[in-house]
Amino acid sequence: MEIQEKQKEKAVPTRLQHPEWLKVKIPGGKEYVRLGSIMRAKRLHTVCEEARCPNMKECWNLGTATFMILGDICTRSCGFCAVKTGKPDIGLDWDEPQRVAEAAETMGLRHAVITSVNRDEREDGGAPIFAETIRLINEKLPECKVEVLIPDFKGSSEALEIVLNAKPDILNHNLETVPRLYRTVRPQANYRRSLKLLDRAKRKGFVTKTGLMLGLGESTKEILEVMNDARAVSCDIITLGQYLQPAKDHLPVERYVHPDEFRMLKEEGLKMGFRHVESGPLVRSSYHAAGQV
Numbered sequence: 001m002e003i004q005e006k007q008k009e010k011a012v013p014t015r016l017q018h019p020e021w022l023k024v025k026i027p028g029g030k031e032y033v034r035l036g037s038i039m040r041a042k043r044l045h046t047v048c049e050e051a052r053c054p055n056m057k058e059c060w061n062l063g064t065a066t067f068m069i070l071g072d073i074c075t076r077s078c079g080f081c082a083v084k085t086g087k088p089d090i091g092l093d094w095d096e097p098q099r100v101a102e103a104a105e106t107m108g109l110r111h112a113v114i115t116s117v118n119r120d121e122r123e124d125g126g127a128p129i130f131a132e133t134i135r136l137i138n139e140k141l142p143e144c145k146v147e148v149l150i151p152d153f154k155g156s157s158e159a160l161e162i163v164l165n166a167k168p169d170i171l172n173h174n175l176e177t178v179p180r181l182y183r184t185v186r187p188q189a190n191y192r193r194s195l196k197l198l199d200r201a202k203r204k205g206f207v208t209k210t211g212l213m214l215g216l217g218e219s220t221k222e223i224l225e226v227m228n229d230a231r232a233v234s235c236d237i238i239t240l241g242q243y244l245q246p247a248k249d250h251l252p253v254e255r256y257v258h259p260d261e262f263r264m265l266k267e268e269g270l271k272m273g274f275r276h277v278e279s280g281p282l283v284r285s286s287y288h289a290a291g292q293v
Helices: 002-011 030-041 056-061 096-107 127-140 157-164 179-185 191-203 220-232 259-272
Strands: 064-069 111-116 145-149 170-172 208-214 237-242 276-279
Touching: 064 096, 064 127, 096 111, 096 127, 111 127, 127 145, 127 157, 157 191, 179 220, 191 208, 191 220, 208 220, 220 237, 220 259, 237 259, 259 276
Parallel strands: 064 111, 111 145, 145 170, 170 208, 208 237, 237 276
Antiparallel strands: none
């Protein structure tokens, strides 16, 4: 019996301990509570909260927030994501763009990031809600820049066109990881399809942006290859951050990338021609986004 118990203990993978550079304070304070209450009152979701972002308090205090539209249930099952997965039981909420715009106005945002769950059950992927949200924020808060972090819409050029016609200031679509890991990390996505989306948006004259999570088992060589691929489609901005496991049933962290490596990757990215590289352990897609336009 004792031998069996020891074998069970050996079978449980050891979770890596967070290094010092990843320790952050728990969000709090009057402004944080105020902004959170606005989100609740407007019945809105933020990816800041859903993805348990470590920079939430800092970004909110700087006038940047990331709204998650199209509900809180995603039709995909990415191994890194804390958002609920399943089949949405509701259609599009056409009041949602109005509520997002009102929240952005009340919060006095300087930079609003609009992202969403995947809605693969719809041919348009929910693109019309993205477009209406952009338009209403521009109407209510013309000085606020609007960045959209969109899904791949299963490669639909029509859905992408709907979003682009609303004229976002930045078109963001994350590559997330290296091609070799897509089957594990993003099983319903396609690396070349994501690159093609960035290419289409750039050819239409938009500022484009992408991001990668590091620490899922990729090599430095593979990271640099993805960065080169993004530059090959003239992507303007890239974010590089450490993957953190949201819960025990998500993909484990394979390694914690040292800040020195993040600094090196930033230098290499600037040499490649990115106009802005945000690179560091706590960097997320919308981190310091207001300074990237």
